[in-house]
Amino acid sequence: MEIVADGVEVTGPHGPLLEPTSLRVESGRLLFVTGRAESGRTALALVLSGRMRPRRGTVRLDGTTGTATLRDTVAVVDAPQITEPEPSVPIHHVVAEELSLAGHRSGRRAVREWLSEHRLDGHATQRFENLPTATRTSLLIKLARHRSGIRALVLDSPDRHGGDPLDWCLPAQQEARRGYAVVVLCAPHSVGTLSVTPARLGRKNHIGEHHIDEHRPDTAMPTADPRTPGRTGTTSPSGRQRTEDAR
Structure with missing residues (x-):
């Protein structure tokens, strides 16, 4: 599966x-x-998932356009004030609601079984806002891909919760290794910390028929703690190492 956004632009009432x-x-x-907080991260997430129509440009899924197909295929994870759960509710309520929206059983027993299966039963009564970033991101990713037909995940600004970028990067990397297409929208300081080569909001990013550019930033995934002294490169899913571009 391939998702290509070509010149997508969104305009609001004030610009x-x-x-x-x-x-x-x-x-x-x-x-x-990556891009600044005000540069349209959430707008891009909604466009990529077919939940917002761009003023200009197109989004193609395997070469075809259509917002309905995108909505059925792409899940937006933790978008501020849109798909993020209410901070004060307990985890078991969040899980019950998401299971129900996905068309699965969502009673108490089903929720207990889901939490136990994903080793989250110890968090059942915890307020959502008190979850550690790693647990929060992992939980929301698992709930998102539990929906039928989901093949792509868009994580919207997971670094706004603070902490180490690896807390949300590693769960995202795991989903890519499972075969999902994963997009993480984040701040410039996060990609700097992770030493990865990003696409950038407000740029063409050199898309072509078969590639973004010769350096393939979509393969840049950390495979070790980027804080480790001496780490200078990233590896593709095949395990081959390459040196990061000088920026």
Whole structure:
């Protein structure tokens, strides 16, 4: 599966929400997209998932356009004030609601079984806002891919919760290795900490028929703690190492 955004632009009542942006991601790849908080991260997430129509530009899924197909295929994870859960509710309520929306059993027993299966039963009564970032991200990713037909995940600004970027990067990387197309929208300081090459909001990102550019930023995934002294490169899913571009 391949998702290609070509020159997508969003305008709000008070001006541009997203400057023209082009990018590409495919199954089994993790693509980081960076830009300032006000540069349209959430707008891009909604456009990529078919939940918002761009003023200009197109989003193609395997070469075809259509917002309905995108909505059925792409899940937006933790978008501020849109898909993020209410902070004060306990975890078991969050799980029950998401299971119900996905068309699964959502009674108490079903929720207990789901939490136990995912080793989260110890958090059942904890307020959602008190979850550690790693647990929060992992939980929301698992609930998102529990929906039928989901093949792509868009994580919206997981770094806004603070902590180490690895807390949300590693769960995202795991999903790419499972075969999902994964897009993470994050701040410039996060990609700097992770030492990955991102696509950028408001840029064309050199999309072509078969690639973004010769350096394939969608393959840039950390395979070790980037704080480890001496680490200078990233590896693709095949395990081959390459040196990061000088930026």
